[in-house]
Each structure stands twice: as structure tokens, then as C-alpha cells.
Amino acid sequence: MSDEQELRGLVAIVTGSSRNIGRAIALALAQAGAAVMVNARSAAQDAAAVVGEIQQAGGQAAVQVANVGDPDGAAALIAATVTQFGRLDILVNNASVRREMDFADLDYAEWRSIMATTLDGAYLCSRAALPHLIAAGSGSIVNIGGLSSHTGAPRRAHVVAAKAGLAGLTRALAHDLAPHKVTVNCVAPGLIDTSRTGPEPAHHQKLATPLGRKGTPEEIATLVRFLCGPGSRYITGQTIHANGGLYM
Numbered sequence: 001m002s003d004e005q006e007l008r009g010l011v012a013i014v015t016g017s018s019r020n021i022g023r024a025i026a027l028a029l030a031q032a033g034a035a036v037m038v039n040a041r042s043a044a045q046d047a048a049a050v051v052g053e054i055q056q057a058g059g060q061a062a063v064q065v066a067n068v069g070d071p072d073g074a075a076a077l078i079a080a081t082v083t084q085f086g087r088l089d090i091l092v093n094n095a096s097v098r099r100e101m102d103f104a105d106l107d108y109a110e111w112r113s114i115m116a117t118t119l120d121g122a123y124l125c126s127r128a129a130l131p132h133l134i135a136a137g138s139g140s141i142v143n144i145g146g147l148s149s150h151t152g153a154p155r156r157a158h159v160v161a162a163k164a165g166l167a168g169l170t171r172a173l174a175h176d177l178a179p180h181k182v183t184v185n186c187v188a189p190g191l192i193d194t195s196r197t198g199p200e201p202a203h204h205q206k207l208a209t210p211l212g213r214k215g216t217p218e219e220i221a222t223l224v225r226f227l228c229g230p231g232s233r234y235i236t237g238q239t240i241h242a243n244g245g246l247y248m
Helices: 020-031 044-056 071-085 108-136 157-180 202-206 217-228
Strands: 011-014 035-040 061-065 090-093 140-144 183-189 239-242
Touching: 011 020, 011 071, 020 035, 020 044, 020 090, 020 140, 020 217, 035 044, 035 071, 044 061, 061 071, 071 108, 090 108, 090 217, 108 140, 108 157, 140 157, 140 217, 157 183, 183 217, 217 239
Parallel strands: 011 035, 011 090, 035 061, 090 140, 140 183, 183 239
Antiparallel strands: none
């Protein structure tokens, strides 16, 4: 574990943290000293593997399988974390679903499926976590947005709308929670080298960053770690872009 454990004694939840960016965030917060609740909607084995990585490195972690887009699932995630670790200081709303579909074929069920996980999930988890974040005295919420919510993207109306909603939710909550010393920020990753179950999104193939490469999940995790730490207490209501200069 790192010698610079600026989050020692704190407790974090990272939704959708069984793989890719969520996994990297869970590992980074644990390296900083936080106890981490790893969450997955159904990939319990993958989530358990992340917990194993954290524990092997000397950290504290547990798994809660829950659908954060469901009110009962979100409430259970928060309750399980407080029961397991005794408090809650950090909430990272990372869970998201990204599918491509022509707008003409985008029915309401598909629209709601994306909104439920990405935007409703952030609302439900933030609301359930609020009393605990206030009690912590210096809580942090970090929402994981996306580049396309600022640039648009073809065949992703539902995904773009949900991620754009996260940016708006971030600014609204920053106002509401500032009196309680809870900071709320959004990290918007650009092209990140992650594993996918399907093909690379079509719009990714047309983009090239000025830096000439994709980012890594660990680079996003480093930014999230900073926003959860003592050095970022004067930063709130911001959307911070990490995209290799693709969006300026």
C-alpha cells in the first residue's frame, strides 16, 4: 500500500467497480487508505476479485451486489456499507450502461434502461448516502460523466442525455450540499483503453487525441482519488475533463 494514505480512516463506495474504470478507482482509493465497498449489478465473481486485490495489498474491502438503478438496491448498498465499515465518506457514482442504437429504434424501455443505471442510480445512491456524508463532516461525491455528453455522439441519444444529466446533477448538488461541507464533482473521461464485451463504439474510430493515445483507467482513478482527498476541499461543482486534449 502507498505511504501517502491521505484517505486513511475513510470509507468509500464505488458503484460499478468490478472492472475497467470502476475497478481502477476502487484500487486507487484503497491504496490511499480508504475502506472500499465494491459494487456490481451481477458480476459478483469479478467484484470479489477486486476485493481480493485490495486485501492482498493490505487494504479493506467488501462486495455488495446491487442494482443501483433500483431504489431498494441503492438503499441496500448504502446500508450494507455503513453496517460493514461503520461510516461513509466518499461516494463515486460510476455505474453506467452504454449501448448504441439509431434514434428511430430507441424505444422507451431502452431509454429507461440507460437512464435508470446512469442517472437514476446517481440520484438514488446520493440521496441514500446523504445523511452519512453529512455526518462525516467532509464528504465527497464524484460522478463519472463522459466526453460525449459535451460533444454529442451518433446512435447514443440515451447515453449522452444520461451523462449530461450527471453534469447537471453535479452542479445542483454542489449548491445544496456545500453548507454541509460535502463536495460534488464530475470527472468526464475521454477515450479510455478499457475492455469491452462488444465492438469499439463507432464514433471512437473517428477520433484522435492531440496526445496521440487513449487514456488508462488508472489515469481517471488518480483524478478521482484527488477529488476525494484533503487537497481538493475547495473544489466543488466542477466537471473536470480527462481526454488527452480531445475536448478543449
